[in-house]
Structures are given as structure tokens and as C-alpha cells.
Amino acid sequence: GAVVSQHPSWVICKSGTSVKIECRSLDFQATTMFWYRQFPKQSLMLMATSNEGSKATYEQGVEKDKFLINHASLTLSTLTVTSAHPEDSSFYICSARGGRGQETQYFGPGTRLLVL
Amino acid sequence: TQLLEQSPQFLSIQEGENLTVYCNSSSVFSSLQWYRQEPGEGPVLLVTVVTGGEVKKLKRLTFQFGDARKDSSLHITAAQPGDTGLYLCAGDAMGGNTGKLIFGQGTTLQVKP
Numbered sequence: 658g659a660v661v662s663q664h665p666s667w668v669i670c671k672s673g674t675s676v677k678i679e680c681r682s683l684d685f686q687a688t689t690m691f692w693y694r695q696f697p698k699q700s701l702m703l704m705a706t707s708n709e710g711s712k713a714t715y716e717q718g719v720e721k722d723k724f725l726i727n728h729a730s731l732t733l734s735t736l737t738v739t740s741a742h743p744e745d746s747s748f749y750i751c752s753a754r755g756g757r758g759q760e761t762q763y764f765g766p767g768t769r770l771l772v773l
Numbered sequence: 774t775q776l777l778e779q780s781p782q783f784l785s786i787q788e789g790e791n792l793t794v795y796c797n798s799s800s801v802f803s804s805l806q807w808y809r810q811e812p813g814e815g816p817v818l819l820v821t822v823v824t825g826g827e828v829k830k831l832k833r834l835t836f837q838f839g840d841a842r843k844d845s846s847l848h849i850t851a852a853q854p855g856d857t858g859l860y861l862c863a864g865d866a867m868g869g870n871t872g873k874l875i876f877g878q879g880t881t882l883q884v885k886p
Contacts, residue, residue: 752815
């Protein structure tokens with residue numbers, strides 16, 4: 658199956674700093690990438706959808722100015738958590754899928770963020 | 774927006790037992806997916822069911838899509854410790870194929886040797 662990678666796999670940062678998480682599709686072109694957040698013992702919640710070359714669309718309740726998403730190429734999307742606070746500590750997971758006819762989504766391994 | 778209710782949320786059984794996990798909704802889905810997630814990892818797709826009434830088998834796992842495409846079930850026969858993990862059902866949030874997935878609450882399965 659297709660491979661999606663995330664970097665870093667885990668990060669610890671101080672409150673107030675910004676953290677960038679990368680999501681890469683390694684063997685296919687991802688026209689659409691999705692960002693999810695998962696709190697401990699909970700399910701995945703969709704945060705935003707990013708399409709290559711256009712602005713991301715955010716789900717209700719997700720602050721677009723806090724979670725900056727860039728999808729500059731068909732193989733890379735980045736999520737930047739700006740001015741991170743302890744409540745932003747979570748497991749961030751991206752997924753990617755190709756264009757028309759390629760409906761299967763492939764998930765990355767996730768990035769564990771801990772804000773102190 | 775569609776909603777998915779998954780049950781049970783926790784299940785602890787002995788090796789060799791059978792179990793069924795349910796995923797229900799009042800809305801129609803074009804398809805439903807089942808994932809398995811290990812701690813600290815992303816979810817891995819097990820199966821996608823598309824046709825109402827469809828039954829798919831993956832070794833000891835049997836997946837069924839309801840006739841009305843509003844519900845699905847996962848049945849595991851003779852569970853093994855290696856089946857331990859978080860099982861998630863998911864469907865398109867808008868009922869179609871936008872790719873925006875909503876997930877059920879998840880079922881944490883523990884199989885004791």
C-alpha cells in the first residue's frame with residue numbers, strides 16, 4: 658500500500674513556541690491531505706482539509722490562525738501549531754489521498770506533541 | 774454532519790472467544806471503513822465496505838455493511854492476543870466521498886492469553 662510519513666514522530670516544546678509537523682506522501686501524489694487530532698483514549702477528530710495549491714478548509718471549532726496548514730506540493734503538507742499551549746498537547750495524524758479515482762486514504766504514523 | 778456510534782467501547786476477552794463490534798448511524802453512508810490502531814501509531818485500514826448487505830472476510834475478521842448502509846459490524850472469530858488494539862469505524866462526514874472522515878468512538882479490545 659501507499660506510504661505516508663510524518664516528521665517528527667514526537668516533539669516536546671515550551672509553552673508559547675511554534676511547532677511544525679510535516680506530512681509526506683512517499684510514493685504517490687496527494688492532491689488532498691487531511692489533518693486529525695487524537696486526545697488520549699479518544700477517537701480521531703478531523704481538523705482540516707488541505708488541497709495542493711489552495712487554502713486549507715478548517716472544521717468548526719478549529720482556529721485557522723493557530724493551526725497553520727500549508728500544502729505547497731503534491732507530496733508535502735505542513736501543520737504549524739503556533740504559540741502552543743499545554744492544551745494543544747495531542748497526537749496529530751495526517752492522511753493523504755490521490756486524485757479522482759484514488760479514493761483510499763492512507764494515514765501517517767502520527768506525531769506526538771507535548772507542550773510544557 | 775453524519776455521526777457514528779460505535780459499541781462496545783471496551784472489550785476484554787480470553788483468547789479463543791468470539792466478539793462483535795458495532796458501528797451504527799441514523800444516516801446513510803456511501804461506504805464505511807474499519808481501521809485498527811496500535812498505541813502511538815496511525816490507523817491502518819482493514820477494509821472498506823461499499824454495497825449494502827456486503828460481507829467481507831479478512832482471515833478471522835468478518836465485516837458486514839447493513840442493507841440500508843447505515844450500520845456495519847466487525848466480527849472476530851477465535852480472538853488471539855495479537856488482535857489486541859483499538860478498532861475504529863469511519864465514514865465520510867458528508868455521506869459521499871469528500872474524504873473528510875468521521876470516526877466512531879473506537880473499541881479498545883484486549884485479548885488475554
